Amino acid sequence: MIFAKDKKLHHHAVTVTSLAHSQESLPHSEESGAPAAVAIVDDDDYPDGGSVAWRQVVACHLINAMACGYGAAFGIYQLYYTESLKLPSAQISWIGSVQIFLNNVTCTVAGRLADAGYAREVVLGGSFVALLGTFMTSLATEYWQIFLAQGVCTGIGLGLMYMPTITIIASYFKKRRALALSLSTAGTGTGSIIFPATVQYLIPQIGFPWTVRCAGFVALFMVVFMNALLKPRSLPQKTGPLVEWGAFKEPPYVIFIAGAFLFYWALYFGFFYINTYAIAVASFTPTSAVSLLLITNAVGIPARPIIGWLADTYLGPINAFIISSIGLAITFFAWIAIDTHNTMYAFAILFGFTNSAAQGGFASALASLTKDPAKMGVRFGMCCTIIGFATVAGPPTAGAIIDMCNGQYLGAQLWAGAVTLLAAATLGLARYWVSGAKFAVMV
Template sequence: MKANNRSDLSPPPPLASTNIGSSSTSLNEMEQECNLIFPDGGWPAWGVVIGSWCAMVPSFGLMNSIGVFEAWLADHQLKDYSKASIGWIFSLYVFFLYFGSIQVGPIFDAHGLKPLLIPGCVGLVGSLMVFSVAEEYYQFMLGFSVLGGISSSMVFTPSVGCIAHWFLRRRALATGVAATAGGIGGIIFPVLVSNLAGSLGFPWAIRIVGFISVMFCALSVALLRTRAPLLNPIQKGKMDIKSLSELRFSLLTAAIVLIDFALLIPVTYLPSYAQSRGLGDSLAYNLSSILNAASIFGRIVPGYFADRFGCFNVMIITAFACSVITFALWLPSQSNHTAILAYAVLFGFWSGSAISLSPVCVAQISKTDEFGKRYGTTYFLVSLGTLIAIPIAGELLKVQPPNEGLDNYFGLIVLCGLVYSCACLFFILSRAVSVGWGFKVF
C-alpha cells in the first residue's frame, strides 16, 4: 500500500543510517524495502499518535498506578497477606500485559488493528468493574491480573505498532509523545483512588477510573489506523522466536527484560517505603503521581534527543543514570523525606525512556511489516522477567531483617540498582554488535 504524497510536509532533519535486517540501510532505502513512504508528520500521522496516547492512558496508566493499589490493599482488603503475596497480583497483571504481545503482535501484523483493539477495550473496562467489587485474593487475581492484563495487552501492543507504520525519522519522538499517556494515567488514577476511596469508598473510586477508561478507549478506536500491508496468510499468527538467533536482537531483548524488571521495583514499592519512613499516607500514595509526572518529561525529552543522537545511545545514558541515582539517592535516603521526594522526581524522569524508547530500539533493527512479531517476541520474555520482579522484591523485604543500621528495604534497593547496571551493559553490547564501539548516531 502506497502512502499519499507528502510534498506538503516540511522535511525532517536528516539522520544517520539505520540498520534493518542484516545490512546497514539508509532511511530512504528502508522505505523502499518496506514498499511504504512514511509521512513522519501531518494530521493523519499525529492523529494516530493521539489515538495511541488514548489507548495507553488506561493500559499503561494502570501499570503505573500499582504502587498505590498495592499500598491500599495491604492496608485494607488484603491486610492479612504478606507483601510478597500481594505483589503477585500486580506482577501477574504486568506479566499478562507483556506476555500477550507474543500472540497479539503476529495477529496485528496479519489481521490488523480492530480485531484486537475493540475486544481489548471491552475487557479492560470489564476488569476494572470486577476489581471494584473484589474482596477475596482470588478475585483480585482473576479480575485484575488475568482479565485486565490480557485485555491491556490487546490495547497497548497494537497502539505501539501503529506508530511504526506512520513514522520513521521521527519515530522515537512520536512514540515518546504517545508514551506520556502512561505518566498521565499514573498521575490521574492514584490521585483519584487516594482522594475518593476515603469519601466514596474504594469500589466507587475504581468505577470512576473505569468510566474515564471508557472515554479514552472510545477515542483510541476512532483514531488509530494502520498503513503497512498485512502479512501473507502463510505467515499469519506465527511467532518469531528464531529471531533471537540474531545476536544484536537477543542482546537488546536481554537489556529490555532487565530494564523493565528494575523499573517495577520503585514503581511498586516506593509508596510503601515512604510510609515506613513516616512520610504520611497521603503523600506516600501521591509519590506515584509525582514519579509519573516526572516520567512525562522523561518520555518526550529522551525521544527528541534519540531521533538526533540515536535511540541506543540515549537508552545507555538513561539506564546508567537510573542505576546511579538508585545507589546514590534512594539507598542512603532512610528517613530523609526530601531525599525520597527527590528520588521520585529524578527516577521518574530518567526511567521514562524504558517505556517509550525500548519499542523504538526493536523497530530500529526490524522490518516494519515484521515489527509486531519481533516486538511480541521481546515482550514475551519481558513478561517472564516482570512476573518475578515484584514477588522477588517482596521476598527480600520478608527475609532480610534490619541490622547494623540497614533496614529490610536494603536488599530490594541494591537489586534495583544492580539490574539497571546490567541493563546498561546489555544495551552497550547490542549497540556494539550493530555498529561497533565508536561513537555513532544509533
C-alpha cells in the same frame, strides 16, 4: 546506523518484492469488510507528520495511558490491599506482577494480529476485556477474586491494547519515529496520574468499590475516544508465523532482549514500593505518600519526548536507552540515602525522570533493530513476551528480599541498582555488535 549504498538498494528491492508478494495473497477490502490499509513500499513512504499521523500519536497516547499507566499505578493498590487484606507485601505484589506479566505475554498474539491488519479489532477487543476486569475488581472482596479480575482479566486486556500502538506509530513515522513513540508512551505518565489520583482521593468519599467503578468510567471515555481516532496504515500480511524464529539467529536482537529482560526485572520495584517505603522510613502518612507516586508519574510525561528527541537528533535510539538505563541504576543506588520528606520528594522527581526516559528509550531502540515494518508487531510481541517473565518476578523478588531483611529496604535497593547496571552493560554489548567499537556514532 550507516549501511553501504549497495546494501541499502538491495534491502529496498527485497522489501518491495516481499511486500508486493504479500499483497497478492490478500483479499480485496470489499470482500473482507475491513478498510483497506496503505501499503508501505520503501523507506521514503512515511508521512512523518500530518494531521492523520499525529492523531495516531494522540490515540496511542491514550492507549498507553490505560495499558501501561494502569499497571504503573499499582503502588496505590499495593498500599490499599496491604492495609485492608493484611497480607504480606510479596503476596500482594503478585496481583500487579501477574497483570504486567500477562500484559507483556499477550503481546505476541496481539503483535501478530496487528501485522496481519487487525490492529483496530485487537485494540477494541482488548478495551472490552480491560474494562470488564476493572468493573469486576470493584465487586471483588477476597484475594483470589482481586487476583483474577485485576491481575488476570485486566492484564490480558491491557496487553491486547498496547501492542498494536507500536505497529501503528512505526507505520507513520521513520525519521521522527523515536519522538513519535516517546510521545505515545508518555501516555503511561498521563494514566499513572489519572488512575491513582482517582482511586486514592475518592476512596474516603465513596468507598473502594465505587471508586474503582469511577476509574472504569474514565477508562471507558478513553476507550471511545481512542478507537474513534485510530486509523492503522501498515500493510496487512495475512500469512506468517506467530513467532519469527529467525529473529533469534540475530545476535543484536537476542542480546538486546537479554538486556531488556534485566532492565524490566528491576524496574517496577520502584513503582510498587515507593509509597510503602515513604511510610516506613520517611514518616509519610498514607495520604501524603500518594503524592510521591503522582509526582513520579507527572515528571515522566515530559521525560519520554525529551529522550525521543535526543535519540532522533543526537544520540541514536540504542545509545539513548543505554544512557537512561545507567541513570536509572544510579537512582536506585541513591535511594539508599533517602530518609526524609524533602529527600523523598527529590527522589520521586529523579526516579520519575530516569525510569520514564529509559522506558521511552526501549521502544525506539527495539524498533531500530527491526528493518521490515511488516514484522514490527511480531518482533515486538516476542520481546515483550520474554520481558513479561521479568516483570512478573521483579516486584515479588524485591518483596521477598524486604521480608527476609525484616522490613529493611537496603538489600532490595542494592539488588535493583545492580541488576539495572548489568542491563545497561548487556545493552552496550548489543550496541557493540551493531556498530563495532565506534563510540561517537548514532545507533
